[in-house]
Amino acid sequence: MGAAEGAAGGEAAAGGLGVVITGGSRGLGLAMARRFLAAGDTVLLCARDEARLQAARAELAAEGAGAEERLHTLACDVAQPAGAERLAEDAAARLGTIHRWINNAGTAGRHKRPLAELAADDIATTCATNLAGSMQLCAEAIRRMRRQPPAASPRYHLLNLGFSTLGAYLSRTSIPHRVSKLAVAELSRQLRRELREAGETGIGVHELRPGLVRTGLLLADMPERARPVVDRMAEPPERVAEALVPQVRRLSGTGRVIRHRSQLRLLLRGLAAAPAARRGG
Ligand SMILES: NC(=O)c1ccc[n+]([C@@H]2O[C@H](COP(=O)([O-])OP(=O)(O)OC[C@H]3O[C@@H](n4cnc5c(N)ncnc54)[C@H](OP(=O)(O)O)[C@@H]3O)[C@@H](O)[C@H]2O)c1
DSSP, X not given: OOOOEESOOSSOOTTOOEEEEESOSXXXXXXXXXXXHHTTOEEEEEESOHHHHHHHHHHHHTTOTTTTTTEEEEEOOTTSHHHHHHHHHHHHHHHSSOOEEEEOOOOOOSOOSOGGGSOHHHHHHHHXXXXXXXXXXXXXXXXXXXXXXXXXXXXXXXXXXXXXXXXXXXXXXXXXXXXXXXXXXHHHHHHHHHHHHTTOOSEEEEEEEOOSBOSHHHHTTOOGGGHHHHHHHOBOHHHHHHHHHHHHHXXXXXXXXXXXXXXXXXXXXXXXXXXXXXXXX
């Protein structure tokens, strides 16, 4: 686990939000970080690979407009309890107030194959990152948010990236990925219930559903025959972040599902793409 990098901590920039994004060194997390920074928010990103995280940091800082002062990074593994704790400590120290906490770090595992063909460590890492990691991070985020000034309606928002039942049915990833992501959506539901029963009014819990995003997670170990269809259906992370981040910034209440594309629309795009892909057009 590396040392936190960034300007001296304190408080989110005046008028901006304090935002935690796990898994922000590439893919959707990096694209969302760029959008929050452009909106004037202060962002803490984490990922395991320190070199890649530093490259992301340099890339975002070079975009100017004060991004360097408002960007913090921490190399940590969210599948490890110590990594999640460290991230929460850093979030409080670097952001002051945590307004948005996005459990974006996730993995589809090394292989998109049937369960019986997967290695034990691949199954374990996928489940630990997606489910145990998100669960532990929710616990850490809530503990920290409860130390912030209380609010009569949700002012602090926690977002998970789980699957809907239809999304899991349509996905061609491995069972550990699909099952852990279904469980993440259930985690959000159970957490909302628990917070409501505890009389917690200041914290909202939501789902973020980005649709199909052209990232390493989606494309890794993808069968050649599926590529043309996925290429046509998936969108670049920048476009998805551009659609999602304004909705995350203006969140209110609890239990929202923030979608970029509906499953039905994706399905229709896939059906439309299939014949053209078969023709190679
Ligand atoms: N791509 C899609 O079509 C799609 C669709 C629906 C939902 N999603 C969800 O969107 C989220 C982001 O996916 P993506 O497609 O952007 O994936 P990605 O390009 O593979 O990026 C994943 C990010 O998470 C980090 N990460 C992975 N495991 C981690 C761990 N244990 N601790 C800390 N950081 C970790 C990675 O960095 P390191 O490897 O260096 O740690 C990287 O920064 C995931 O939750 C995914 O399930 C994606």
